Every structure is written in structure tokens, then in C-alpha cells.
Amino acid sequence: MNVNKIRRPADMERITTPKLAKAFIEEQVALIKEQVGDKKVLLALSGGVDSSVVAALLIKAIGQQLVCVHVNHGLLRKGEPEQVIEVFRNQMNANLVYVDATDRFLDKLAGVDDPEKKRKIIGGEFIEVFAEEARKLDGIEFLAQGTIWPDILESEEGIKAHHNAGGLPEDMDFELVEPVRILFKDEVRVVGDELGLPHDMVYRQPFPGPGLGVRCPGAITRDRLEAVRESDAILREEFDKNGLAGKIWQYFTVVPEFRSTGIKNGKRAFEWCCIVRAVCSTDVMTATAAEIPHEVMVHITDRITHEVAGINRVLYDFTPKPTGTVEFE
Numbered sequence: 001m002n003v004n005k006i007r008r009p010a011d012m013e014r015i016t017t018p019k020l021a022k023a024f025i026e027e028q029v030a031l032i033k034e035q036v037g038d039k040k041v042l043l044a045l046s047g048g049v050d051s052s053v054v055a056a057l058l059i060k061a062i063g064q065q066l067v068c069v070h071v072n073h074g075l076l077r078k079g080e081p082e083q084v085i086e087v088f089r090n091q092m093n094a095n096l097v098y099v100d101a102t103d104r105f106l107d108k109l110a111g112v113d114d115p116e117k118k119r120k121i122i123g124g125e126f127i128e129v130f131a132e133e134a135r136k137l138d139g140i141e142f143l144a145q146g147t148i149w150p151d152i153l154e155s156e157e158g159i160k161a162h163h164n165a166g167g168l169p170e171d172m173d174f175e176l177v178e179p180v181r182i183l184f185k186d187e188v189r190v191v192g193d194e195l196g197l198p199h200d201m202v203y204r205q206p207f208p209g210p211g212l213g214v215r216c217p218g219a220i221t222r223d224r225l226e227a228v229r230e231s232d233a234i235l236r237e238e239f240d241k242n243g244l245a246g247k248i249w250q251y252f253t254v255v256p257e258f259r260s261t262g263i264k265n266g267k268r269a270f271e272w273c274c275i276v277r278a279v280c281s282t283d284v285m286t287a288t289a290a291e292i293p294h295e296v297m298v299h300i301t302d303r304i305t306h307e308v309a310g311i312n313r314v315l316y317d318f319t320p321k322p323t324g325t326v327e328f329e
């Protein structure tokens with residue numbers, strides 16, 4: 001049987017319960033063992049739900065034969081690389097290669113203000129770093145990917161290429177292992193829960209590939225990027241505490257280059273402003289600004305302006321999509 005051609009049966013029951021997830025896991029573990037045998041598998045592990053569920057499934061099936069590579073490109077959210085190391089290396093005993101490529105990415109991005117160029121640099125550099133790590137490893141025959149069913153459908157309809165870690169050099173012609181390829185995103189989450197992955201990893205909001213890079217509009221500087229990371233962490237913490245996290249589709253902060261005059265500790269402070277973006281959407285194509293209780297916004301503003309270096313104002317973005325997009329770049 002060619003496991004890479006398996007399609008989702010039209011009458012397949014939606015995986016909504018732990019019992020159904022358990023059955024799916026058992027089935028996939030057997031299929032992975034059959035496909036891979038005693039060979040080694042490589043996986044680019046972002047810490048996002050898809051690659052994390054694939055990692056957990058493969059660890060269950062083949063343990064140390066899986067090599068996970070996590071690339072810290074310096075644009076991850078606060079605590080993300082630490083969580084990947086804690087969950088996969090420390091708790092699941094995975095064979096994890098952690099690459100801190102922060103300087104490499106930020107040096108290449110220095111002075112680049114065009115959004116498309118920034119995205120290209122981040123994507124291209126990611127492939128290079130990943131390919132370099134793959135070349136250091138012996139005997140890899142398989143590449144695991146977190147391809148899901150909508151990816152397959154979109155690639156068949158010509159909307160986008162589904163090769164997740166796409167663009168690997170030609171000499172890296174690995175056979176694919178795609179254990180969640182017939183699942184929809186909500187099913188991947190139920191399976192992730194059943195595999196014991198942390199709730200915040202399984203239910204985390206969508207995060208763009210270029211990470212915080214697109215929330216630091218214009219040319220990225222390390223100090224402004226740090227302001228994005230710290231303010232985003234405060235926003236997430238406060239939304240969690242105030243019961244907003246599960247109700248709002250996407251929320252994050254953006255720190256543009258623009259500065260304005262303010263006062264800090266009795267002195268003039270010429271600093272950046274932090275824009276809070278929080279949107280609700282049912283169809284992804286359109287979105288509306290979320291209604292945040294006034295006192296919550298006042299508290300978030302107070303924390304960001306006092307705890308984050310370089311920020312003297314907080315603004316709320318009321319723009320729906322359209323005319324805006326969800327992200328800024």
C-alpha cells in the first residue's frame with residue numbers, strides 16, 4: 001500500500017472524541033512502523049499544532065529513529081523555543097536538534113523594509129538552515145510533514161503547493177511520511193490532546209511562517225523586535241487571564257517604526273507606539289475587530305507602557321478585513 005496516496009474516505013466519521021482519536025493514533029502508529037521499518041525520519045518541528053502532533057505520533061511509533069529539527073529564527077514568540085525543548089526533549093525524550101539561528105536571520109534581514117523581500121529571506125534562509133542540519137545527519141530516508149487534508153485539497157485545486165517544508169534541494173529526495181494528511185485541523189487538535197501535548201500548544205492561534213517579522217513593519221531592528229515579543233507576551237497573558245483567549249480568533253501586537261512624544265518618569269520620552277490587533281472571524285476571508293472590555297485594555301496599556309522598553313503609547317486597531325488584512329505585512 002502506498003501510504004502517501006491515502007485519501008480521506010467521503011464517509012469518514014469526524015474525529016471529535018478521545019475514543020476516536022485513540023483509534024486513529026493506533027492505526028497511524030501501525031502504518032508508520034510498517035512504512036519506516038528501522039530507518040530514520042527527519043521532521044522540521046515548529047512547535048505549531050501540525051508538526052507537533054506529527055512529532056508526537058512518530059515518537060510513539062519509532063522513538064529515537066525520529067530526528068526533529070527546531071529552528072529558532074529569532075522571530076518566534078516569547079517562550080516558544082523553550083516550550084519545544086521542554087515538551088519534546090525533556091518530557092518525550094525525543095531526538096531533538098535545536099538550532100539557534102537568530103543572528104543569521106536578523107543579520108540577513110537588517111535594513112530590508114520590503115515585506116515581500118522579508119518573507120523571501122526568512123523562507124529561503126529557513127530552507128538553508130534545515131538542509132544544512134539534514135546533511136549533518138546520516139542515514140535519513142524519510143521526511144515527515146504536517147500536511148493536513150485542506151492542504152491536499154488546495155494543492156489539487158492549484159491554490160497552493162502543499163509541500164510543507166517545500167523547496168528542499170533536489171538531492172534531498174526523501175520519501176514522505178504524512179500521518180495527519182487525512183485530518184482537518186480540529187481533528188488534529190483532538191488527536192494532539194489524546195497524545196498528551198500541552199493544551200496551549202494544541203489550541204494555539206494561527207501564527208504566520210515569518211513569525212514576529214511581519215509584526216515589526218519595515219526594516220526589523222533587534223530592539224523593536226524585542227518590544228513586539230514582550231508586548232505580545234503581555235497581551236496573550238492578559239487575554240488568557242480575562243477569559244478572552246478562546247473567544248477571539250487572532251490577537252497580537254505590532255510595533256511600527258513611527259515614534260511620538262510622551263512622558264516617562266517625568267521626562268520627555270520619544271518612543272514607539274504599540275498597536276493591539278484582535279479580530280474575530282468565522283470564514284477567514286473577512287474579520288471584525290474584537291470588542292475588548294475597556295478596563296482590560298486600560299490594564300494592558302498600563303502594563304505594556306511600563307514593562308516594555310521603548311513603548312510610550314498603546315493603540316487599538318478597529319479596522320475590519322477588508323479594508324485591512326489580519327496581519328500588517
Ligand SMILES: Nc1ncnc2c1ncn2[C@@H]1O[C@H](COP(=O)(O)OP(=O)(O)OP(=O)(O)O)[C@@H](O)[C@H]1O
Pocket residue numbers: 043044045046047048049050051052069070071072073145146164165207208209210
Ligand atoms: N521554526 C521552525 N523550525 C522548524 N520547522 C519549522 C519552523 N517553522 C516552520 N517549520 C516547518 O514548516 C512547516 C510549515 O510551517 P507553517 O508556518 O506554514 O505552519 P503550519 O502549516 O501551520 O504547521 P505547524 O502547525 O506545524 O506550524 C511546519 O509544519 C514545520 O514543519
